[in-house]
Amino acid sequence: MIKKALATLALSAGALTALSPALADYPERNIEGIIQWGAGGATDNVARSLTPHVEDALDTTIVLTNRPGGTGVIGMNSVLTKPANGYTLLYGAENPQLYPVMGLADFTYADMTPINVIGQGLVVIAAPADKDWENLGDLLKDAQANPGTLRMGGTGAGGLPNTVLAMINSVDELDVRNVTFGGDGPGITAMLGGHIDFMPLSLAAAQEHIASGRLKGLAVLTKEPIKQLPEVAPITEALPEIESYLPWGPFWTVAVRKETPDDIVATLADAYEQGVANEQFQQFLTKNGAQSLNLRGEEAKQFLDRWQSVTAWALEKAGSAKVSPEEFGIAKP
Amino acid sequence: MSKQSKLQPGEPAFNLMLLLFSLGIFYEAYRISGPGFESISSPGAFPLGLGIVLILSMVVIIAGQFRKQKPDTQGALDEARQFMSAHFPLPIVIFSTMAIGYLLLLEPLGFVISTLLFLFVSMVYLRHGRFVSSAIIAAVSIAIIYSLFKLLFQVYLP
Amino acid sequence: MADSFTYFLMSWTDLSLLLLTAIGTFAGIYIGAIPGLSVTMAVSILISFTFAWDVNDALALMVGVFCGGVYGGSRTAILLNIPGAPSAVATSFDGYPLAQQGEAGQAIGLSTVMSVIGGLIGVLILASTAPVLSEFALQFAPRDYFLIAVLGLLLVGSLAAESLSRGIFAASLGAVIGLVGMDPVTAEGRFTLGSMQLLGGIHYVVVMIGLFGVAEALFQLHQLNVKPVRQNVEKIIPSLNLVLKFLPLSIRTSIIGVIVGALPGTGGDIASLFAYDHAKRSVKNPSKPFGQGAYEGLVAPESANNAAVGGAFVPMLTLGMPGDAVTAVMLGALVIHGLNPGPMLMVTTPYIFWFMVGALVLANFFLLIFGLMGIKLFSKVVELPKAILVPLILVLCVVGSYSLNNSMNEVYWMLGFGIAGYFLKIFGFQMGPIILGVILGPLMDNSYRQAMSSVGDSMPAFLIELMTNPLSIVLTLAIILLLLSNLPLKRMIRSSKNPS
Numbered sequence: 005m006i007k008k009a010l011a012t013l014a015l016s017a018g019a020l021t022a023l024s025p026a027l028a029d030y031p032e033r034n035i036e037g038i039i040q041w042g043a044g045g046a047t048d049n050v051a052r053s054l055t056p057h058v059e060d061a062l063d064t065t066i067v068l069t070n071r072p073g074g075t076g077v078i079g080m081n082s083v084l085t086k087p088a089n090g091y092t093l094l095y096g097a098e099n100p101q102l103y104p105v106m107g108l109a110d111f112t113y114a115d116m117t118p119i120n121v122i123g124q125g126l127v128v129i130a131a132p133a134d135k136d137w138e139n140l141g142d143l144l145k146d147a148q149a150n151p152g153t154l155r156m157g158g159t160g161a162g163g164l165p166n167t168v169l170a171m172i173n174s175v176d177e178l179d180v181r182n183v184t185f186g187g188d189g190p191g192i193t194a195m196l197g198g199h200i201d202f203m204p205l206s207l208a209a210a211q212e213h214i215a216s217g218r219l220k221g222l223a224v225l226t227k228e229p230i231k232q233l234p235e236v237a238p239i240t241e242a243l244p245e246i247e248s249y250l251p252w253g254p255f256w257t258v259a260v261r262k263e264t265p266d267d268i269v270a271t272l273a274d275a276y277e278q279g280v281a282n283e284q285f286q287q288f289l290t291k292n293g294a295q296s297l298n299l300r301g302e303e304a305k306q307f308l309d310r311w312q313s314v315t316a317w318a319l320e321k322a323g324s325a326k327v328s329p330e331e332f333g334i335a336k337p
Numbered sequence: 338m339s340k341q342s343k344l345q346p347g348e349p350a351f352n353l354m355l356l357l358f359s360l361g362i363f364y365e366a367y368r369i370s371g372p373g374f375e376s377i378s379s380p381g382a383f384p385l386g387l388g389i390v391l392i393l394s395m396v397v398i399i400a401g402q403f404r405k406q407k408p409d410t411q412g413a414l415d416e417a418r419q420f421m422s423a424h425f426p427l428p429i430v431i432f433s434t435m436a437i438g439y440l441l442l443l444e445p446l447g448f449v450i451s452t453l454l455f456l457f458v459s460m461v462y463l464r465h466g467r468f469v470s471s472a473i474i475a476a477v478s479i480a481i482i483y484s485l486f487k488l489l490f491q492v493y494l495p
Numbered sequence: 496m497a498d499s500f501t502y503f504l505m506s507w508t509d510l511s512l513l514l515l516t517a518i519g520t521f522a523g524i525y526i527g528a529i530p531g532l533s534v535t536m537a538v539s540i541l542i543s544f545t546f547a548w549d550v551n552d553a554l555a556l557m558v559g560v561f562c563g564g565v566y567g568g569s570r571t572a573i574l575l576n577i578p579g580a581p582s583a584v585a586t587s588f589d590g591y592p593l594a595q596q597g598e599a600g601q602a603i604g605l606s607t608v609m610s611v612i613g614g615l616i617g618v619l620i621l622a623s624t625a626p627v628l629s630e631f632a633l634q635f636a637p638r639d640y641f642l643i644a645v646l647g648l649l650l651v652g653s654l655a656a657e658s659l660s661r662g663i664f665a666a667s668l669g670a671v672i673g674l675v676g677m678d679p680v681t682a683e684g685r686f687t688l689g690s691m692q693l694l695g696g697i698h699y700v701v702v703m704i705g706l707f708g709v710a711e712a713l714f715q716l717h718q719l720n721v722k723p724v725r726q727n728v729e730k731i732i733p734s735l736n737l738v739l740k741f742l743p744l745s746i747r748t749s750i751i752g753v754i755v756g757a758l759p760g761t762g763g764d765i766a767s768l769f770a771y772d773h774a775k776r777s778v779k780n781p782s783k784p785f786g787q788g789a790y791e792g793l794v795a796p797e798s799a800n801n802a803a804v805g806g807a808f809v810p811m812l813t814l815g816m817p818g819d820a821v822t823a824v825m826l827g828a829l830v831i832h833g834l835n836p837g838p839m840l841m842v843t844t845p846y847i848f849w850f851m852v853g854a855l856v857l858a859n860f861f862l863l864i865f866g867l868m869g870i871k872l873f874s875k876v877v878e879l880p881k882a883i884l885v886p887l888i889l890v891l892c893v894v895g896s897y898s899l900n901n902s903m904n905e906v907y908w909m910l911g912f913g914i915a916g917y918f919l920k921i922f923g924f925q926m927g928p929i930i931l932g933v934i935l936g937p938l939m940d941n942s943y944r945q946a947m948s949s950v951g952d953s954m955p956a957f958l959i960e961l962m963t964n965p966l967s968i969v970l971t972l973a974i975i976l977l978l979l980s981n982l983p984l985k986r987m988i989r990s991s992k993n994p995s
Binding site for chain 1: 902
């Protein structure tokens with residue numbers, strides 16, 4: 005054990021000090037991976053469990069650093085200001101696709117080349133177990149009978165709960181008090197204490213609490229029931245019209261600056277494809293209620309475009325977009 | 338700092354600056370809320386309150402000035418001179434300039450060279466010479482910092 | 496029960512676990528001591544580092560780093576007046592004056608013993624009452640966090656020793672600094688002046704390094720020719736009598752530490768300030784006046800911030816909810832290692848709980864050993880001539896603030912705060928209240944708005960909730976009591992007559 009630790013230490017120290025040979029191919033030194041969310045969050049967990057497999061494939065060290073802040077704007081901006089030589093990677097979530105419509109920044113993933121769209125998280129609308137509602141339909145009925153009194157946990161403009169609320173509002177009516185928390189964790193804590201009434205959450209964050217019986221799932225954001233929560237109804241049962249938005253969920257991706265040379269992009273894309281396909285990482289994704297996507301190249305771009313168009317227009321329809329997606333040439337779904 | 342009820346040289350001017358700063362904060366806070374105050378939980382509500390507290394506490398501090406004796410100075414120029422000699426003697430001014438120079442050189446020259454230079458020059462200046470020991474101390478401390486941060490903790494250095 | 500005991504002893508009997516805990520604690524002390532290297536950062540680096548390891552090995556190392564790191568912050572706070580971490584800010588109030596009087600060794604010795612006592616009390620409470628305590632913590636609604644923040648801001652009264660109005664100004668200034676950045680609710684910038692960099696806010700460690708480290712370094716330059724105080728390195732390990740004398744205070748402040756640490760929204764930084772305030776209010780005859788090297792001012796925050804470690808594990812192990820930033824990262828580590836942290840953790844993998852408790856106790860013993868080692872050498876740091884010490888402090892501040900985000904922006908801010916802090920210090924503004932504001936400002940803003948939006952932005956509804964919920968009533972009464980007992984008009988009048 006200790007031996008292994010020492011070996012790892014020696015290896016990483018060696019990799020850091022070794023002067024790179026002059027004519028070596030990419031990658032000839034350490035790569036910096038910038039995570040646009042804080043330590044311990046979903047994006048951070050994905051990045052840290054994926055990277056060791058990619059390091060094996062690339063045969064170099066990827067030094068991960070968290071640059072959280074401003075819904076990920078800070079981290080993405082720092083990657084965009086570094087040279088486009090493939091030595092700075094962004095580990096990002098879905099948020100950049102909404103920056104312009106939320107008036108946060110004028111860049112999106114369109115300013116980058118996706119290396120890999122790793123996977124997509126599943127979403128569940130959860131409530132404390134002692135609520136009377138059995139499903140989303142009951143919640144909607146209650147909310148329409150008492151408009152503006154139910155307390156929904158949110159994570160701020162552009163966050164997952166607000167987007168889900170906007171989607172629901174673009175096909176139905178759900179008038180609630182939006183109480184903002186610093187993330188899924190603090191929101192769940194408040195819900196366990198009964199300080200909020202419901203909250204749309206990533207399955208990864210909610211599943212253990214639903215399993216323990218302290219929270220219950222009202223609906224999952226899919227067309228079919230999912231195997232992790234077979235007894236929770238898909239959202240289309242209460243809101244059939246929402247189907248056009250599905251499949252939908254937060255996703256994670258690795259990207260580099262758009263100007264990065266093609267051969268470097270190809271090298272990285274190969275390594276990440278291999279890394280995501282790794283069995284151990286696949287298990288990690290499944291266990292955390294996420295679907296593996298492992299998309300690269302054109303497929304990845306199409307995925308990003310579709311996600312952006314669906315979400316941005318849903319926000320616009322619900323009146324939550326600060327700037328119309330039309331202004332940025334985001335196509336209607 | 339001083340306990341006697343006498344104003345320090347420069348105190349009225351500094352307090353005035355802080356008051357202006359507080360007004361600036363208030364204005365910025367007002368801009369956050371926008372002209373129409375949307376609700377009591379709007380983003381500007383708490384900043385606006387802070388702005389008011391800043392202004393009020395500064396007004397109390399400035400009001401307190403009138404109960405204190407004026408500093409023993411002749412005119413604003415003399416006051417500024419006294420302030421400088423009390424709080425900004427030459428070593429502090431020169432050291433601060435070196436520090437700023439160090440920060441500016443940090444990225445162009447890289448961490449090791451610029452830090453070595455800064456440590457050596459500032460130590461030689463502050464110790465009035467002693468070139469050899471300053472150079473040794475500078476080199477040893479860099480070696481320690483570099484190995485600790487870069488090699489052990491994998492922290493990026495400029 | 497027998498099983499629990501076996502799990503508890505796991506890290507004690509397995510040689511590699513024992514060694515890893517020891518290494519972690521040792522490394523943690525030095526990581527914690529260096530401002531800018533945080534425990535959170537170290538633990539997230541460890542996640543990648545220990546990826547392929549067995550989960551127990553990884554956890555043992557992380558627990559060690561956590562315990563060592565929280566303690567380590569006090570080192571630089573005492574020796575150089577640069578708190579290694581926000582939770583050591585209160586330690587510098589009396590620790591640094593002690594070092595200036597030649598008692599750095601005694602200060603470190605005492606703070607080590609008190610940290611260990613605090614740490615052990617924290618673990619004890621974790622082991623005995625975790626499920627109850629976490630249910631209690633869940634009862635805290637946003638409005639209660641708001642009340643806690645208000646209670647915290649009242650500490651200005653005891654932190655700003657000389658002038659209350661200056662203290663209030665400083666705390667509000669700190670709160671403004673804390674609010675800079677993107678508003679978490681509406682995603683618009685506040686006090687950012689349109690700058691993209693400022694959207695991410697100003698890291699409070701930057702403020703801390705600047706105000707304490709750089710400003711103090713500049714002040715030191717006034718004493719270039721003063722011979723440094725010779726350090727008394729006798730009797731570094733506090734006598735049993737001394738420890739027993741402070742034990743009641745240590746126990747009281749440890750309990751404050753555990754509770755504040757167990758609340759998911761607050762951590763060791765706030766706990767140590769509360770503890771310092773408690774010491775100041777409850778100890779009538781300190782060994783020296785507070786702020787001038789009172790041992791009590793060292794005992795209280797050091798017991799509390801280490802006790803808060805045990806507290807932080809309460810929601811983590813019972814609910815899978817982080818009690819602070821470090822436990823958030825450790826939860827990530829559990830996920831990556833294939834465990835399911837959550838309310839079921841104690842049911843599905845009960846060994847984790849007792850294993851952690853065991854490792855925490857072990858780490859505290861190592862802390863006692865490593866903490867008391869090398870104190871003589873460290874006290875000598877204070878004896879270094881200022882002409883050598885001051886440039887080194889500045890370099891350390893630069894590296895520390897740079898490594899927060901790998902960017903020069905933080906370094907410029909740090910220097911800016913240093914110079915501003917120097918000016919503020921000249922005119923009698925104190926640094927403690929500014930840091931208090933930076934820490935509590937965002938908590939207050941957030942919880943106030945959460946509380947308001949949960950009652951539909953209605954002030955009457957808010958007041959009704961305040962007066963009907965038992966927890967809120969208690970907190971409100973505490974605020975009123977504190978206001979009445981500590982901010983009497985007498986003090987206001989005296990401070991306006993006799994400012995700075």
